[in-house]
Amino acid sequence: MSEIGKDKIRLMLFIVSQSKYSERAIREIHDVCENNLKNNYILQVIDVIERPELAEKYRIIATPTLVRLHPEPPRRLIGDLSDGQKIMEVLKLPVSK
Amino acid sequence: MANQPIKSKIVKLETKIDGFDHISIGGLPKGRTTLLSGTAGSAKTVFAIQFLVEGIRANGSGGVFVTFEESPPDIKLNTEGFGWEISEWEIEGKFAFVDASPQIGVETIVSGEYDFGALIARVEHAVKKTQATRVSLDSLSAIFNQFKDDQIVRRELFRLVGALKTLGVTSIITAERTQEYGAIGRYGVEEFVADNVIILRNVLEDEKRRRTMEILKYRGTSHQKGEWPFTIMPDKGIVVIPLSAIELGQKSSNIRISSGVSELDEMCGGGFFRDSVILVSGATGTGKTLMSTHFIAGGTAKMERCLLFAFEESREQLFRNANGWGVDFEKMENDGVLKVEARYPETANLEDHLLNIQRVIDEFKPMRVAVDSLSALERVSTIKGFREFVIGLTSFIKHREITGFLTSTTTSLMGGTSITEGHISTITDSIILLRYVEMYGEMQRGVTILKMRGSMHDKSIRQFSIDGKGMHVGKTFRNVVGILAGNPQHVDNNEEIQRMDGLFSDDK
Incomplete structure (x- = not known):
C-alpha cells in the first residue's frame, strides 16, 4: 500500500452482483462513506461469483458483508446495510470533519 | 432380510x-x-x-x-x-x-x-x-x-x-x-x-x-x-x-472332517461337516478346552491350518494344558499350522473383537477355527449385542467355508442351559453337550450329540474319561436318567422308562 493510503480506513464489501440486497448495499455504503469519511477511505467492492478465492481468503459466508480491515481490530457487518447511521456505529468509524 | x-x-x-x-x-x-x-x-x-x-x-x-x-x-x-x-x-x-x-x-x-x-x-x-x-x-x-x-x-x-x-x-x-x-x-x-x-x-x-x-x-x-x-x-x-x-448363500459341504477323537467322529456319523459350526456346551471342567485341543490336533495332523481364539486362559496355560494331553501347540505354531490368539474379553468391546477375529481369519486363512470360550465374551456385552456378535461370527465362518468350533460354559455344574446357548443354539449346526454325572458317589463325565444338522448321529449319552492322552469316550450310561436335566437318577432294569425320559430331556 502506498504511503498516502496508510492511515486511510480500508473497507471491503462482498456482494453477489445480481442480488437485490447488493445494489442497495453498494449504494448505502457509498453514500455513507462519501458523506462521512470524505477522502479518508478505500472501499473495495468484491463480487464473490467472480472472486471466490477472496471470499475464501476472508472466510465470507453471507452476502452482503462489509469488512473493516483497517484500523484494527477487524470488524464485520452482515446484512443489507440499509441504515447508514448503523454502519458508522457498528464499524466504529470516525466521522471526518 | x-x-x-x-x-x-x-x-x-x-x-x-x-x-x-x-x-x-x-x-x-x-x-x-x-x-x-x-x-x-x-x-x-x-x-x-x-x-x-x-x-x-x-x-x-x-x-x-x-x-x-x-x-x-x-x-x-x-x-x-x-x-x-x-x-x-x-x-x-x-x-x-x-x-x-x-x-x-x-x-x-x-x-x-x-x-x-x-x-x-x-x-x-x-x-x-x-x-x-x-x-x-x-x-x-x-x-x-x-x-x-x-x-x-x-x-x-x-x-x-x-x-x-x-x-x-x-x-x-x-x-x-x-x-x-x-x-x-x-x-x-x-x-x-x-x-x-x-x-x-x-x-x-x-x-x-x-x-x-x-x-x-x-x-x-x-x-x-x-x-x-x-x-x-x-x-x-x-x-x-x-x-x-450377510446372505445365507453359503454352499453346504458334504465333506466330513475329524473332530480329533475317533469315537466322537463315530457318534457324529463320520465326523463334522467341513463348513459347519459346532457348539460345545458344558459346566466348568467338563472338558471343553480339551475338546477344542483335540479339534485342533485333528486338523494339524492333516496339515490343515488351525486358529484358536482363547478368551479364558493365557497362552502359557493353554500350552501347558495341551502338553498335559500330549498335544504340542508350540511345535504346531513353529510349523505354521497353528495360531493361538489369547485375549482377555475386557480388552475391547464386542464389535472390535469380532472385527479382530475376522481380520485374523482372513490373514491366517485357517481351515479350522476354535473359540474358547464364547460365553466369556458375554461379559463385555449386552444381550442384544452378544446375539449380533454370534450371528456375525457364525455367518462369517460359514462364508469362509471353514469349520467353527465354539465352546460355551454353563453356569450350573450338573446341567441346564446358559444364556449363550439360548442365543446361538439355533444358529449352530451341531450341538455337543458335556455333563457331570454323579454315580455311586463318584463324578463321571458324559457326552452326547444333541443336534447334528444334515446327518444321523448317536443319540445316547456316553461316558468319557480324560487322561494323559486326552479324551476317551466309553460306554453308554446305563440305568441313569435325567442327566441332561442336571438331575441324574439311577433306575433299575427299566429301560423303557429310561428311554422315555431320555426323549423328553432331549428338548433342553
Missing part, C-alpha cells in the same frame, strides 16, 4: 466405507444430499470426512469439506490417527476445505437481510478446483448457531442443497440431535433439507456404549432396515458390521 431392490433411476455411489455399502445396498444416492444426524460424539464428523477420504483413495475423485464448526487445523489433528493424509491431498488438489467456522477475534454484527451467496460461491469454486464428486458439510446446527435468523438460514440451506444438486456432487450434511431416539434434528428442518436420512447412535446400554447406524429414509431407492452396529477402528475409521445382512 434383504429387500428386493426396487427398480429406480437413482444410481448409488459406493462410499467404500467398510460395511456401509452393504447396509445401504450400494452406497449413497448419487448426486443427492444425505442428512447424517446424531448426538454429540456419535462420529458424524468422522463419517463425513471418511466419505471424502475413501473417494480419494478408491479412484482419486476429489472431495470438499465445508466446516461450520471445527477449524481445518483441528480437523486434521483429530483425524491424523486414522492415517488420512489430508494435508498432502490438499497440495495435490484432491481435497479442499471451505472454512466457515466461527472466526475468533472478529467482531461480527448481523443486521437486516442477507443470503449465503458467498458460501455457495466458495463451495462451487472448491468443487471446480478439486473436480470434486463428493462434498461434506459439518454441521447444520453450527450454522444455525452462527446466524440467529432461522428463517433465513433455512431458506439459504435449501439454496445451498440446490446448488450442490446442480453441481452433480454426492453430498452429506451432518446435523446434531439432542436425543438418541426422538426428533431427527434440533431445528425441525433438517430432514426436509435432504431426501435421505441416516442416523448415528451412541447408546449407553447396561453401562456399555454401543454405536449403531440406521438408514431411516432413502427416497425412491432401497436399503436395509434397522440399526447396524459399527465401531471406529484406530487405523481405519468407521467400520459397519453388517451381521445378519
Whole structure:
C-alpha cells in the first residue's frame, strides 16, 4: 500500500452482483462513506461469483458483508446495510470533519 | 432380510466405507444430499470426512469439506490417527476445505437481510478446483448457531442443497440431535433439507456404549432396515458390521472332517461337516478346552491350518494344558499350522473383537477355527449385542467355508442351559453337550450329540474319561436318567422308562 493510503480506513464489501440486497448495499455504503469519511477511505467492492478465492481468503459466508480491515481490530457487518447511521456505529468509524 | 431392490433411476455411489455399502445396498444416492444426524460424539464428523477420504483413495475423485464448526487445523489433528493424509491431498488438489467456522477475534454484527451467496460461491469454486464428486458439510446446527435468523438460514440451506444438486456432487450434511431416539434434528428442518436420512447412535446400554447406524429414509431407492452396529477402528475409521445382512448363500459341504477323537467322529456319523459350526456346551471342567485341543490336533495332523481364539486362559496355560494331553501347540505354531490368539474379553468391546477375529481369519486363512470360550465374551456385552456378535461370527465362518468350533460354559455344574446357548443354539449346526454325572458317589463325565444338522448321529449319552492322552469316550450310561436335566437318577432294569425320559430331556 502506498504511503498516502496508510492511515486511510480500508473497507471491503462482498456482494453477489445480481442480488437485490447488493445494489442497495453498494449504494448505502457509498453514500455513507462519501458523506462521512470524505477522502479518508478505500472501499473495495468484491463480487464473490467472480472472486471466490477472496471470499475464501476472508472466510465470507453471507452476502452482503462489509469488512473493516483497517484500523484494527477487524470488524464485520452482515446484512443489507440499509441504515447508514448503523454502519458508522457498528464499524466504529470516525466521522471526518 | 434383504429387500428386493426396487427398480429406480437413482444410481448409488459406493462410499467404500467398510460395511456401509452393504447396509445401504450400494452406497449413497448419487448426486443427492444425505442428512447424517446424531448426538454429540456419535462420529458424524468422522463419517463425513471418511466419505471424502475413501473417494480419494478408491479412484482419486476429489472431495470438499465445508466446516461450520471445527477449524481445518483441528480437523486434521483429530483425524491424523486414522492415517488420512489430508494435508498432502490438499497440495495435490484432491481435497479442499471451505472454512466457515466461527472466526475468533472478529467482531461480527448481523443486521437486516442477507443470503449465503458467498458460501455457495466458495463451495462451487472448491468443487471446480478439486473436480470434486463428493462434498461434506459439518454441521447444520453450527450454522444455525452462527446466524440467529432461522428463517433465513433455512431458506439459504435449501439454496445451498440446490446448488450442490446442480453441481452433480454426492453430498452429506451432518446435523446434531439432542436425543438418541426422538426428533431427527434440533431445528425441525433438517430432514426436509435432504431426501435421505441416516442416523448415528451412541447408546449407553447396561453401562456399555454401543454405536449403531440406521438408514431411516432413502427416497425412491432401497436399503436395509434397522440399526447396524459399527465401531471406529484406530487405523481405519468407521467400520459397519453388517451381521445378519450377510446372505445365507453359503454352499453346504458334504465333506466330513475329524473332530480329533475317533469315537466322537463315530457318534457324529463320520465326523463334522467341513463348513459347519459346532457348539460345545458344558459346566466348568467338563472338558471343553480339551475338546477344542483335540479339534485342533485333528486338523494339524492333516496339515490343515488351525486358529484358536482363547478368551479364558493365557497362552502359557493353554500350552501347558495341551502338553498335559500330549498335544504340542508350540511345535504346531513353529510349523505354521497353528495360531493361538489369547485375549482377555475386557480388552475391547464386542464389535472390535469380532472385527479382530475376522481380520485374523482372513490373514491366517485357517481351515479350522476354535473359540474358547464364547460365553466369556458375554461379559463385555449386552444381550442384544452378544446375539449380533454370534450371528456375525457364525455367518462369517460359514462364508469362509471353514469349520467353527465354539465352546460355551454353563453356569450350573450338573446341567441346564446358559444364556449363550439360548442365543446361538439355533444358529449352530451341531450341538455337543458335556455333563457331570454323579454315580455311586463318584463324578463321571458324559457326552452326547444333541443336534447334528444334515446327518444321523448317536443319540445316547456316553461316558468319557480324560487322561494323559486326552479324551476317551466309553460306554453308554446305563440305568441313569435325567442327566441332561442336571438331575441324574439311577433306575433299575427299566429301560423303557429310561428311554422315555431320555426323549423328553432331549428338548433342553
